[in-house]
Amino acid sequence: MVERVLVMGAGMAGLWTAMALAGPDREVTVLDRDPPPPAGGPDAAFDDWQRRGVGHLRHSHAFLARLRTLARDRHPALLEALLAEGVRELGFEGSLTDKHKENYVPAPIDRDLAILTSRRTTLELVMRRYAEGLPGVTMRPLTFVKGLTIAPGAPPTVTGVVLEDGTELAADLVVDAQGKGSLAYEWLSEIGVTVPESAESCGVIYFTRHYRLRPGQAEPARGAGATTGDLGYLKFGVFPGDNGCFSVTLCVPEVEEEMRKAIVDPEVFDAMCRELPGLVPWIDPERTEATSRVFGMGQLESRWRELAAEGQPAVLGFFPVGDCVVRTNPLYGRGCSFAAVSAHLLLDALQATPDPAQRLIHYRTGIERELRPYYDVMRKADRSAIRRARAALLPPKKPTLKGKLAKSFLEDGVAIAIREDVDLLRSFLRGFHMLEHPQAWLKRPRNLAKIVRVWARGKAANAALYPAQGAPGRTEMLQAVGVSPDADVQRVRAQAA
Ligand SMILES: Cc1cc2nc3c(=O)[nH]c(=O)nc-3n(C[C@H](O)[C@H](O)[C@H](O)COP(=O)(O)OP(=O)(O)OC[C@H]3O[C@@H](n4cnc5c(N)ncnc54)[C@H](O)[C@@H]3O)c2cc1C
Incomplete structure (x- = not known):
């Protein structure tokens, strides 16, 4: 039937x-x-x-490796048609740091770790x-x-x-x-x-603007500065697109009301991008032109x-x-x-x-x-980001030893070890891209041992592995783009009092 x-x-x-x-x-x-x-x-x-x-x-x-592998394995003609219309596959090699590249040997799994953009x-x-x-x-x-x-x-x-x-x-x-x-x-x-x-609320509002490369121009070289990042008061990302197009998304915590109101103005949006070193070459008017207004979207749940x-x-x-x-x-x-x-x-x-x-x-x-x-x-990560964004507006609190250790383990251990070790990066990305349980990689004793080894070496010994800095703090950013940094601080502190 x-x-x-x-x-x-x-x-x-x-x-x-x-x-x-x-x-x-x-x-x-x-x-x-x-x-x-x-x-x-x-x-x-x-x-x-x-x-x-x-x-x-x-x-x-952007479309994760899980979606791309489903297209590749179940609908190969679709994948072919997508690529023919300019959709791009960004492979695993593109996510390697200079350190990884020193001894990178391609592995079969790398073919599964590409995304579509x-x-x-x-x-x-x-x-x-x-x-x-x-x-x-x-x-x-x-x-x-x-x-x-x-x-x-x-x-x-x-x-x-x-x-x-x-x-x-x-x-x-x-x-x-x-x-x-x-x-x-x-x-x-x-x-x-x-x-x-x-x-439950995701606690953020999305703002996106589209751009196009001018004739004869190419995308900026990778590695010149971070094209994605989480500054606590702001998350940002460049999304390479098809046919010479790309977009930039700035993601603002709901609690940052002044920033939210200002950022829909394309001039403020671009001014914020210019404060982020990795984004500067992308929105350089010699290289690219904006092709849209700033689209905003809230009520994300x-x-x-x-x-x-x-x-x-x-x-x-x-x-x-x-x-x-x-x-x-x-x-x-x-x-x-x-x-x-x-x-x-x-x-x-x-x-x-x-x-x-x-x-x-x-x-x-x-x-x-x-x-x-x-x-x-x-959901767990969202709750923690919401707390972090709110804490940025409150008087600083002395962190507990447990809190300090957890933060250091993530930022100076996990994040840095991934930037050093190609196998660890593969393992992390398999979870991120939904090719296996998101936490399976951290449960493998071999992976954990690598992370602990890198963490134990200490920040000074690992200095070369940290990504380039240079993004401003919240107050500097808001002052640079003509938005009051104090109004939301006062509002949130009055609410908390
Ligand atoms: C700002 C933003 C950015 C995102 N970025 C990403 C990303 O980078 N990568 C990613 O994987 N996901 C991303 N997502 C999530 C992704 O877009 C959604 O998960 C996806 O669109 C869900 O697909 P869907 O078919 O369920 O809903 P939709 O794609 O929204 O489609 C719903 C369809 O139903 C139709 N419809 C609705 N009501 C009716 C009706 N009464 N009668 C007939 N038709 C109807 C609509 O016209 C529409 O075509 C993003 C989401 C948002 C909000």
């Missing part, structure tokens, strides 16, 4: 779902509220594609064209879903969707890929179905939806994927990989059993196994 699958949403998760489920066993129809991509290539998609359904479409994106519009354009060419897949753009049809039962079963004009479409399976703003959980709760969720609390499915025939099932802080660049992994876990569940309840349990078990460890690590 051919199964009829309706996918609500043609963003990352909807497209990965269509690609995973395509084939003779299913008819997959992907419904999206937005228009299809305009005719033309990546520049037309960036300039003209109207995507009210994806507010973050024009924010910086491009404007998100470029990746999505090529994925969309690839997905709609697959057998059994139909795209229905400009199709707004406004509800679900649900058959009563214990638990109830989703049997289809209702469109804006009242049309009902029937399905054997409905996949929710409507992204972070999906209303499906409200539709379900209207008939008494609760899908429990836990959510981590959220986990529980599909089968205590092993009991809340609803059958309904599978949330991507941001609908797990949403994470964009800073870690994992959302699109989560979308790709969840789509393939759904395929595994459908292939494992025809039983609707068992399918949901199978899917949920996969999500817990594959995504939970990263989710937990990211």
Whole structure:
């Protein structure tokens, strides 16, 4: 029997779902509220594609090794098409320090550690064209879903969707890929179905501006200064893109209200970039020109939806994927990989059993196994970053010995050992890129021994391994760009008093 699958949403998760489920066993129809991509290539998609359904479409994106390996291994023609349209593979070799290079010998795993970079519009354009060419897949753009049809039962079963004009479409399976703003959980709760969720703020606001290399210009050489970094009061990153484009993201803690207000002004944004030595050559007007305003995005949340609390499915025939099932802080660049992994876990569940309840349990078990460890690590890191950003505005506290040791172990041990030892870097990146459990590398005694050895040598002996400094502190940065450094300090201290 051919199964009829309706996918609500043609963003990352909807497209990965269509690609995973395509084939003779299913008819997959992907419904999206937005228009299809305009005719033309990546520049037309960036300039003209109207995507009210994806507010973050024009924010910086990079795509982790897990996503790239899924494309390479399951959809090699897609990877080929992406590269042909200018999407770039940044290989492991590009992350090596001078110290690593002294005795670097390529290993087979290095081929798995490459990432993809491009404007998100470029990746999505090529994925969309690839997905709609697959057998059994139909795209229905400009199709707004406004509800679900649900058959009563214990638990109830989703049997289809209702469109804006009242049309009902029937399905054997409905996949929710409507992204972070999906209303499906409200539709379900209207008939008494609760899908429990836990959510908390990521504590940051994202600001992105796009640039393009001028004709004949090349990207600055690597290693001239940090192109990504975490200063506590600000995180920053250059995202190399496709076809001579790149973007810069400045990520501001929510607690820094004055900085947040000022940074949307392109002049302030560029002025802040000029204070960061590694970014200066990227936004040098001789080399590059800005191609966009500053895009801002707040209300960033981590959220986990529980599909089968205590092993009991809340609803059958309904599978949330991507941001609908797990949403994470964009800073870690994992959302699109989560979308790709969840789509393939759904395929595994459908292939494992025809039983609707068992399918949901199978899917949920996969999500817990594959995504939970990263989710937990990211939330912990977010909480600590929120505390750190707030502490920067409060009178300095004398650190405890335990706190000092933990900070030193991370900054002078782990971070420095990774910059020295290629195998350690590989091991760390495997976790970072979701190719193994995020903490597995730190549990290996051999890795731990290397870190302790480097840490024990002390800062002076390791001086050459530290990355180039030169970024200003919070007060200097804000003064340099004409923003009061004191207003938020006074506000936060008054609140704390
Ligand atoms: C600022 C920012 C930066 C990010 N950077 C990265 C990064 O560098 N790397 C990374 O991997 N991830 C990143 N992410 C996360 C990543 O973008 C998301 O995880 C990813 O888009 C989730 O895919 P999705 O398909 O679930 O949702 P979306 O991509 O948001 O797609 C949802 C789709 O559903 C459609 N839709 C919604 N409602 C309806 C409806 N009622 N009817 C029909 N269609 C509907 C929308 O039009 C849209 O096409 C970032 C996120 C943000 C916010």
